[in-house]
Amino acid sequence: DTEVTQTPKHLVMGMTNKKSLKCEQHMGHRAMYWYKQKAKKPPELMFVYSYEKLSINESVPSRFSPECPNSSLLNLHLHALQPEDSALYLCASSQGDRRGTNEKLFFGSGTQLSVL
Amino acid sequence: GESVGLHLPTLSVQEGDNSIINCAYSNSASDYFIWYKQESGKGPQFIIDIRSNMDKRQGQRVTVLLNKTVKHLSLQIAATQPGDSAVYFCAEGNAGNMLTFGGGTRLMVKP
Numbered sequence: 647d648t649e650v651t652q653t654p655k656h657l658v659m660g661m662t663n664k665k666s667l668k669c670e671q672h673m674g675h676r677a678m679y680w681y682k683q684k685a686k687k688p689p690e691l692m693f694v695y696s697y698e699k700l701s702i703n704e705s706v707p708s709r710f711s712p713e714c715p716n717s718s719l720l721n722l723h724l725h726a727l728q729p730e731d732s733a734l735y736l737c738a739s740s741q742g743d744r745r746g747t748n749e750k751l752f753f754g755s756g757t758q759l760s761v762l
Numbered sequence: 763g764e765s766v767g768l769h770l771p772t773l774s775v776q777e778g779d780n781s782i783i784n785c786a787y788s789n790s791a792s793d794y795f796i797w798y799k800q801e802s803g804k805g806p807q808f809i810i811d812i813r814s815n816m817d818k819r820q821g822q823r824v825t826v827l828l829n830k831t832v833k834h835l836s837l838q839i840a841a842t843q844p845g846d847s848a849v850y851f852c853a854e855g856n857a858g859n860m861l862t863f864g865g866g867t868r869l870m871v872k873p
Contacts, residue, residue, distance in 0.1 A: 748794045
């Protein structure tokens with residue numbers, strides 16, 4: 647299994663809603679990531695988990711809250727989002743041997759989020 | 763009208779021709795480079811990577827060339843097919859720093 651699976655594929659939410667994005671991998675990878683991608687732009691790093699511990703937070707607003715329940719799962723909890731948060735949210739994983747800095751990332755297909 | 767920054771550089775090639783997508787990187791300390799392909803509605807898909815101790819690496823129909831002197835990376839696709847149409851991103855990294863993605867190039871393959 648060489649896949650990173652993300653659910654849901656599409657999500658529409660209001661600014662007062664609470665929702666969660668989910669990501670799962672069964673490749674035995676120890677580093678997992680959340681990226682945000684706007685249309686026609688490259689992915690932007692949000693968070694990195696290394697061995698189930700948060701190792702990087704790229705100054706992301708607190709309305710985004712990551713969680714890593716175990717080495718295979720990664721969640722992103724969303725609360726009180728703004729319309730400008732509408733984007734494709736990508737999960738990725740990597741082996742973790744290099745602590746995520748210099749190795750191949752495997753991406754999921756993403757969740758297309760629209761905030762109304 | 764269209765806003766500045768919403769245009770991706772575009773390379774248009776005829777089916778069957780070879781494609782060359784270029785990428786200039788900024789950090790002379792970068793020692794790992796990777797190319798991703800992203801089709802509409804999908805996540806980036808790994809194509810090929812190269813470390814700085816090499817200047818060329820070949821895969822199936824793809825070749826990555828690295829010129830450290832001028833900080834330039836290129837992706838060559840042989841016999842380009844309609845299924846190669848996508849946005850291609852290069853990324854650079856080094857120990858202690860996360861991968862940094864370039865702006866992307868759209869490849870359009872004309873039948």
